[in-house]
Amino acid sequence: MSDIFFISIFDTNYNMFSKASEYGIRAAIHLAHLSKKGERCSLRQVAKAIDSPVAFTAKVLQLLARDGIIVSFQGPTGGYEIPKESLSLVHLSDIVKAIDGDSIYNGCGLGLESCNEKKPCPLHFQFKSIRDELKEMLQTTSVQELAKGLEYGMAFLKR
Amino acid sequence: MSDIFFISIFDTNYNMFSKASEYGIRAAIHLAHLSKKGERCSLRQVAKAIDSPVAFTAKVLQLLARDGIIVSFQGPTGGYEIPKESLSLVHLSDIVKAIDGDSIYNGCGLGLESCNEKKPCPLHFQFKSIRDELKEMLQTTSVQELAKGLEYGMAFLKR
DNA sequence: TGTAAATCGGATAATATCATCCAATATAAT
DNA sequence: ATTATATTGGATGATATTATCCGATTTACA
Ligand code: FES
Ligand code: FES
Numbered sequence: 083m084s085d086i087f088f089i090s091i092f093d094t095n096y097n098m099f100s101k102a103s104e105y106g107i108r109a110a111i112h113l114a115h116l117s118k119k120g121e122r123c124s125l126r127q128v129a130k131a132i133d134s135p136v137a138f139t140a141k142v143l144q145l146l147a148r149d150g151i152i153v154s155f156q157g158p159t160g161g162y163e164i165p166k167e168s169l170s171l172v173h174l175s176d177i178v179k180a181i182d183g184d185s186i187y188n189g190c191g192l193g194l195e196s197c198n199e200k201k202p203c204p205l206h207f208q209f210k211s212i213r214d215e216l217k218e219m220l221q222t223t224s225v226q227e228l229a230k231g232l233e234y235g236m237a238f239l240k241r
Numbered sequence: 242m243s244d245i246f247f248i249s250i251f252d253t254n255y256n257m258f259s260k261a262s263e264y265g266i267r268a269a270i271h272l273a274h275l276s277k278k279g280e281r282c283s284l285r286q287v288a289k290a291i292d293s294p295v296a297f298t299a300k301v302l303q304l305l306a307r308d309g310i311i312v313s314f315q316g317p318t319g320g321y322e323i324p325k326e327s328l329s330l331v332h333l334s335d336i337v338k339a340i341d342g343d344s345i346y347n348g349c350g351l352g353l354e355s356c357n358e359k360k361p362c363p364l365h366f367q368f369k370s371i372r373d374e375l376k377e378m379l380q381t382t383s384v385q386e387l388a389k390g391l392e393y394g395m396a397f398l399k400r
Numbered sequence: 401t402g403t404a405a406a407t408c409g410g411a412t413a414a415t416a417t418c419a420t421c422c423a424a425t426a427t428a429a430t
Numbered sequence: 431a432t433t434a435t436a437t438t439g440g441a442t443g444a445t446a447t448t449a450t451c452c453g454a455t456t457t458a459c460a
Pocket of ligand 2: 348349350351352353356357358360361362363364365366368369
């Protein structure tokens, strides 16, 4: 009859990645998709394709460009692209690292200063196992690979 | 000679769990540790044991108490404890769910409205694999189990 | 050379998360 | 009964993250 509502003091929401990283990954996949066809893409087009706020996406793309993960061009006909040669070299770990830093590699699951095998938190070994798999996945998954899913409408960057 | 400094616009920091969840898990492990010995623990003692801000920890413990994960007692000799009977029944998933909600069960890794196999994001299958393992780990790991690590100084809740 | 279209970069605003403060309530012990 | 000690709950403050705005710069093209 009546549902139970959980009225929480906190509105915290679990998120594996930060918004910035999410946009960064989505954008990179879209750019990879177009770059494969030799097409360049403007900020506005990227934001539309991945359904993200334009100005914020600009900041994220700037970070990726500074890190050399994508290449930016100013002026008319400008925009962003990923050079064909490096298309297979861009992995998710590069993007996350450029945006969120490398705390993913040394962070403790329970929030201790840093993950330390010598003085581990109680969750260390269980957590490390998962974190290592996540790390491995990010390091071995290329944007090119993920862009393939877009080609035949098998995957989507927005809904 | 000189290091390269990454001066980022963002200061985002990768974190698997929210601070609230981190404190919640740490606190629950400490309470489990003491409850096994039949001891009750005050807010102040909890905060000291897990090196967390007192007032904020109070809010987190309140949430856990409301959800019946821990039991609170007011007045002198008051504090928090986990009934011995339920000690083996409290899993990390209960704590995370009480604090961060269940977006961990249905969230999309790339930030789409929700994870949806029918219209998946390009990272869906890789992400789902990891998320399912994390979920499984949280659902099968009890605070009692983790408290054991504390007993012989094999694990630590602060440094 | 001028103009329009694009990114860049700095400042600022909005929101969410993290954290603190304090009065109210409950209760054990004197 | 009174007092001291503890959690509760509401309001508020601080910080981090997300988001926007706008002038400056770059550059293709007429
Ligand atoms: S010490 Fe906590 S995850 Fe390694
Ligand atoms: S749709 Fe993105 S993780 Fe399932």
